[in-house]
Amino acid sequence: MEPRLRPWLTDLNAYVPGRPARTPAGALASNESPFGPSPTVRDAVAAAAADLHRYPDPTASGLRAALAREHDVDPEQILVGDGSDELIYLLSLAYVAQGGRIVCADPAYRLDEIATTIVDGEVVRVPLRNWRHDLAAMARVECDIAYVVNPHNPTGTIWPGDAIAAFVDAAAARLVVIDEAYIHFAPPGTDSMALARAGRAVVLRTFSKAYGLAGARVGYLVGPVEVVAELRRVRAPFSVGSLPQAAACAALTDADHLDRVVADTSAHRAELVGLLRAAGLDPVESAANFVLVPTDDEPGLVLRFAAAGVSVRPGSGLGVPGAVRVSVPDAAGLDLVRAALA
Ligand SMILES: *Cc1c(COP(=O)(O)O)cnc(C)c1O
Numbered sequence: 001m002e003p004r005l006r007p008w009l010t011d012l013n014a015y016v017p018g019r020p021a022r023t024p025a026g027a028l029a030s031n032e033s034p035f036g037p038s039p040t041v042r043d044a045v046a047a048a049a050a051d052l053h054r055y056p057d058p059t060a061s062g063l064r065a066a067l068a069r070e071h072d073v074d075p076e077q078i079l080v081g082d083g084s085d086e087l088i089y090l091l092s093l094a095y096v097a098q099g100g101r102i103v104c105a106d107p108a109y110r111l112d113e114i115a116t117t118i119v120d121g122e123v124v125r126v127p128l129r130n131w132r133h134d135l136a137a138m139a140r141v142e143c144d145i146a147y148v149v150n151p152h153n154p155t156g157t158i159w160p161g162d163a164i165a166a167f168v169d170a171a172a173a174r175l176v177v178i179d180e181a182y183i184h185f186a187p188p189g190t191d192s193m194a195l196a197r198a199g200r201a202v203v204l205r206t207f208s209k210a211y212g213l214a215g216a217r218v219g220y221l222v223g224p225v226e227v228v229a230e231l232r233r234v235r236a237p238f239s240v241g242s243l244p245q246a247a248a249c250a251a252l253t254d255a256d257h258l259d260r261v262v263a264d265t266s267a268h269r270a271e272l273v274g275l276l277r278a279a280g281l282d283p284v285e286s287a288a289n290f291v292l293v294p295t296d297d298e299p300g301l302v303l304r305f306a307a308a309g310v311s312v313r314p315g316s317g318l319g320v321p322g323a324v325r326v327s328v329p330d331a332a333g334l335d336l337v338r339a340a341l342a
Pocket of ligand 1: 031205218
């Protein structure tokens with residue numbers, strides 16, 4: 001056997017996941033919710049397990065109906081994926097493959113770059129200004145997809161929804177994709193669901209962050225009906241399992257849990273920022289469940305956290321050398337951070 005790796009894949013700069021921590025409280029490398037999913041999820045998943053001999057609903061119609069109510073959109077405007085990462089891959093296959101081009105920020109969410117490179121597309125990187133997307137410069141780039149991550153990962157910075165709407169009007173891109181993985185943690189007026197509802201842009205959401213379901217792998221996209229129909233033809237028909245679908249449906253029914261997670265995250269983020277400042281560091285102002293901490297000794301700071309049992313994400317793996325990204329912890333995790341920085 002002599003398989004021939006496609007030549008554009010030889011130098012692929014593959015995704016590097018966060019390192020595991022000694023204890024769950026110290027796992028601050030992957031922006032997971034330390035508060036876990038709603039308790040209703042466990043029962044829903046257990047009940048769905050009785051039907052594991054059946055294929056899942058291929059279009060996740062129950063979940064799409066619930067999401068359509070939540071966002072006041074047509075269910076045909078929604079595509080559910082195996083995490084929003086699958087949806088980014090599908091966008092690449094359908095709109096970028098074989099010589100297409102995307103524009104994204106530099107640093108970008110790594111998957112936007114990887115999904116483009118994999119299909120032999122070109123990535124145009126526009127450096128951030130003051131840690132935020134340079135929307136004016138990005139709007140001028142002629143391309144197939146413009147990716148805007150709002151709040152951005154790895155910086156946690158935001159543009160208000162009206163700035164995003166102006167970008168969509170001005171952009172030379174054929175399609176604008178706004179990745180709102182962290183939108184629950186951002187102030188009101190940040191989200192762009194109205195643009196997706198009107199079919200003017202694609203919005204990506206996930207159950208991995210505020211809903212605490214990173215292990216279930218469920219994300220969704222809202223956008224023009226034609227885009228959803230085209231992506232549906234490309235996707236693997238059963239990519240979202242029945243247990244993840246049940247988990248996501250149950251999570252949507254517990255608004256109180258979501259509210260508590262958002263409130264606790266905001267309080268703990270303020271405490272985290274206080275601890276970092278007290279240690280002489282100057283974190284970037286964040287509207288997400290993590291903060292980016294610039295430092296002139298990235299490996300040293302990573303080691304200092306590691307010595308206290310805290311795993312953080314080195315910026316050099318995220319396109320921001322000279323920084324570390326720290327997820328917002330629970331109370332036990334804050335104690336570990338306090339010990340690390342003491
Ligand atoms: C975490 C994250 C996602 C979520 O990916 P899933 O595949 O849904 O877990 C999407 N976009 C960004 C920018 C993220 O940070």
